[in-house]
Amino acid sequence: xxxxxxxxxxxxxxxxxxxxxxxxxxxxxxxxxxxxxxxxxxxxxxxxxxxxxxxxxxxxxxxxxxxxxxxxxxxxxxxxxxxxxxxxxxxxxxxxxxxxxxxxxxxxxxxxxxxxxxxxxxxxxxxxxxxxxxxxxxxxxxxxxxxxxxxxxxxxxxxxxxxxxxxxxxxxxxxxxxxxxxxxxxxxxxxxxxxxxxxxxxxxxxxxxxxxxxxxxxxxxxxxxxxxxxxxxxxxxxxxxxxxxxxxxxxxxxxxxxxxxxxxxxxxxxxxxxxxxxxxxxxxxx
Amino acid sequence: xxxxxxxxxxxxxxxxxxxxxxxxxxxxxxxxxxxxxxxxxxxxxxxxxxxxxxxxxxxxxxxxxxxxxxxxxxxxxxxxxxxxxxxxxxxxxxxxxxxxxxxxxxxxxxxxxxxxxxxxxxxxxxxxxxxxxxxxxxxxxxxxxxxxxxxxxxxxxxxxxxxxxxxxxxxxxxxxxxxxxxxxxxxxxxxxxxxxxxxxxxxxxxxxxxxxxxxxxxxxxxxxxxxxxxxxxxxxxxxxxxxxxxxxxxxxxxxxxxxxxxxxxxxxxxxxxxxxxxxxxxxxxxxxxxxxxxxxxxxxxxxxxxxxxxxxxxxxxxxxxxxxxxxx
Numbered sequence: 369x370x371x372x373x374x375x376x377x378x379x380x381x382x383x384x385x386x387x388x389x390x391x392x393x394x395x396x397x398x399x400x401x402x403x404x405x406x407x408x409x410x411x412x413x414x415x416x417x418x419x420x421x422x423x424x425x426x427x428x429x430x431x432x433x434x435x436x437x438x439x440x441x442x443x444x445x446x447x448x449x450x451x452x453x454x455x456x457x458x459x460x461x462x463x464x465x466x467x468x469x470x471x472x473x474x475x476x477x478x479x480x481x482x483x484x485x486x487x488x489x490x491x492x493x494x495x496x497x498x499x500x501x502x503x504x505x506x507x508x509x510x511x512x513x514x515x516x517x518x519x520x521x522x523x524x525x526x527x528x529x530x531x532x533x534x535x536x537x538x539x540x541x542x543x544x545x546x547x548x549x550x551x552x553x554x555x556x557x558x559x560x561x562x563x564x565x566x567x568x569x570x571x572x573x574x575x576x577x578x579x580x581x582x583x584x585x586x587x588x589x590x591x592x593x594x595x596x597x598x599x600x601x602x603x604x605x606x607x608x609x610x611x612x613x614x615x616x617x618x619x620x621x622x623x624x625x626x627x628x629x630x631x632x633x634x635x636x637x638x639x640x641x642x643x644x645x646x647x648x649x650x651x652x653x654x
Numbered sequence: 655x656x657x658x659x660x661x662x663x664x665x666x667x668x669x670x671x672x673x674x675x676x677x678x679x680x681x682x683x684x685x686x687x688x689x690x691x692x693x694x695x696x697x698x699x700x701x702x703x704x705x706x707x708x709x710x711x712x713x714x715x716x717x718x719x720x721x722x723x724x725x726x727x728x729x730x731x732x733x734x735x736x737x738x739x740x741x742x743x744x745x746x747x748x749x750x751x752x753x754x755x756x757x758x759x760x761x762x763x764x765x766x767x768x769x770x771x772x773x774x775x776x777x778x779x780x781x782x783x784x785x786x787x788x789x790x791x792x793x794x795x796x797x798x799x800x801x802x803x804x805x806x807x808x809x810x811x812x813x814x815x816x817x818x819x820x821x822x823x824x825x826x827x828x829x830x831x832x833x834x835x836x837x838x839x840x841x842x843x844x845x846x847x848x849x850x851x852x853x854x855x856x857x858x859x860x861x862x863x864x865x866x867x868x869x870x871x872x873x874x875x876x877x878x879x880x881x882x883x884x885x886x887x888x889x890x891x892x893x894x895x896x897x898x899x900x901x902x903x904x905x906x907x908x909x910x911x912x913x914x915x916x917x918x919x920x921x922x923x924x925x926x927x928x929x930x931x932x933x934x935x936x937x938x939x940x941x942x943x944x945x946x947x948x949x950x951x952x953x954x955x956x957x958x959x960x961x962x963x964x965x966x967x968x969x970x971x972x973x974x975x976x977x978x979x980x981x982x
Contacts, residue, residue: 511724545757552755561723562756566747572713573748576720583676583702583726606713614705 426456434459443643445650454504462504466496469520472529476519476536485536488565489550492520498623499524502591511559511581513574514593516551517623518563521593525560527553559588567628568601570594571620575607578618589617597628599642612649620646655838657799658828660806661691665729667841668813669699672727675813676703678718679731679768688733689769689828715741715766719748722764727813732768735784735822742787749818750793765812770798770822771865771916772964778952783917785864788820789894789926795819795847796894798864802832804891807845815847822893824866850897852904856886859910859974862901862927864890867914867965874970883978893923901927902934909940910977914970919947944973 433451440447473493480489492499495517502512503524514521519532527543535542536550544552544563552563561577564570574592581588598604599622611618622642626633633640643651655663669675676699681688683696683706696704707714711732718728732738738745745766752760771783789796797812797819799805805823812819837843853868854875863871868889875885886904890897905911911931913924924945931943949963 513720543757544755544759547757548755554756554759556756556759561720561760562752564748566743569716569743569748572716572744573720573723575713576717576722577724578720579717580721580724580726583674583721603710603712603716606708606710607716609708609710610713610717613708 425460427460428456431455432459441643441653443641443646443651443653444648445652447652458504462500465500465524468529469493469496469499469523472523472532473519476533479533479536485550486538487549488516489536490517492517495623495625496520498593498621502621506589506591508558509586510588511561511574511577511590512593513561513570513577513590514563515567515570515595515598516563516565517595518551518553522553522555522560522563525555525558527555527558527560568594568598568603571598571601571604572607574620575611575616575618578611578616579614581617582615589619591619591621593621593623595628596622596624596626596633596637596640596642597631599645600628600637608646608649655802655806655834656829656831657802657805657823658689658691660802660834661809661823661828662693662695664806664809664813665692665695666698668810669695669703671841672813674725675727675729676705676721677729677731678705678707678714680707680709680733682706682731687731689825691823691828692731711737711740712744715744716748718764719744719762722749722762722818723752723760725763727763727765729765729767729813732766734773734780734825735768735770736780736782738766738768738784745788745794745818745820746791750791752793753817754793761816762818763816765809765815765819765821767809767812767821768823769825769828771824772948772953772960773825775955775957775960776953777955781953783822783915783948784820785822785893785915786917786922786926788822789896789923791894793818794894795892796822797847797892798822798890800827800865800868800889800891803834803838804845804851804889806834806838807843808847808891811844811847814844819847822865827866827869830869845891848892848895848897850891850900851889852886852900853889854885854887856884856908858884858908859912859977860886860888860901860904860908861912861914861970861974862888862890862924863914864893864923865916867916867970870965870967871914871970873967874974877967877971878974881975881980883974883980885974890923896926896930898930898934902931905931905935906938909938910974911939912944912946912970912973912977914946914965914973916948916964919945919950922947941977941979944977946970946973 433453436450470493473491479485499520531543535544538546540546551565554562571594574590578590628636643653682692683704686693718730721728749762752762772781797808799808812821861871871887875887878885913927915923928943946965946969
């Protein structure tokens, strides 16, 4: 006779405790609860209301020129002009997106400390301008890949805020159906390829995305994000060599927050001039 | 047809049929392939589709996986699978797990191929078998062709597969010639993944093997038949998914099992096959399962020691006789 079926472990679902969730904010908690209840599946997701302000914010599309506060430093390439042309509407939208990301990351921090988010939770507060600024310069046909500090990159690519939180809390409504977690957010239809847990692995992967863009002659580029900790990974230099040999349309973006896990930059990197580390590859310090 | 010709023709036809298939690896282009498997393909398809890489496995494997994320179909060659250890993070964490972690958004239609296991006199760092290592991982398929038909059909199936496939060849089989049926030459020919092949039918003992050991098992079966033992030889073809149904059906017929592999014994393929039979067909076994594997030692260089470190035909014959309670 065949053997008895192997008993499967049931992973207990963490019950959603409204009292604990409301530490984030009452409006956020209500939005999450409405979204995650069974009845919510029948309704459209609730719109988070814009805050009321003492005075209006301009949504003018009149062109506006801003000079960047710090000049660019470059390596074997001419630095771009410090003058950036934009509009009040674009700047206001950028500020709103960054403020949303900041609030979202702080809320995630609270949920993590409340043990409603398990495992790892790498936060992007302080780095929002990189994601938002990059999006302003590219299209959704260009590709982005990053490591595990990926919540805001997902949002910047058009990811759903509640789906992000559902993923962090391990729910089936999450952007990876609860199977990925904090480090594995993806949005393929917006050319966002994750969400990678192994430090530095995303660098060759991003060069591969650029390889496919060149192979198919798409005329698009890949932004391959990594941190000052990953900057020392050997596979970065392996991939950079091939990217230069094969002229791949990839931009390696080092987000230097001066710490690799708990180790300060000056203890890990002999040369902190990451923009020069490409040697034969042009670099820009932003 | 030799195994080399089978692999070369499979690559050629799949590249011709699908423009998103491209090759990447050390010496695959101008050198015509370290073992001449990719001979002529650079001339035919050009340097944009047959890429010679620097000696940087971690880098080029990552680039291949990234290209697969975007929907291209790379065939990444490792000069031997010993060097795949430099890139194993990309094979497992970047390729095998991505479909699951992204809840199906990302699929990785990549093939990692190259020679696996012992060659001749290449020493400890160039002789390991990685079948058990890769077969351990959910999200990978692991194939081990033996004959020219296996090589051609399984490589075509691997390239057409939407998921990552580890394709373990054997250097010493490349030059071996096998008779093939006419249908094998058709460009749409393929062998299903996950199905073993009964190479020789028998009724007294089942011998499972893969890759080069299939040839040894067939020789052992011939010797055994002269001593009145009818051995059934199963060519596994696919280590993951393992054809448990075929193995168990055979053991239920013969009641005795010998597993043969070239790799190290501990946590090897034979251990998994044994457990599969214990789980599904325990009452049918008339003798303990016998395991033939390589010696539990890094591969020595001296020819006499090397011969002792890999299974030989006599070892398989002895094990089959033990399983039949006929050892002398």
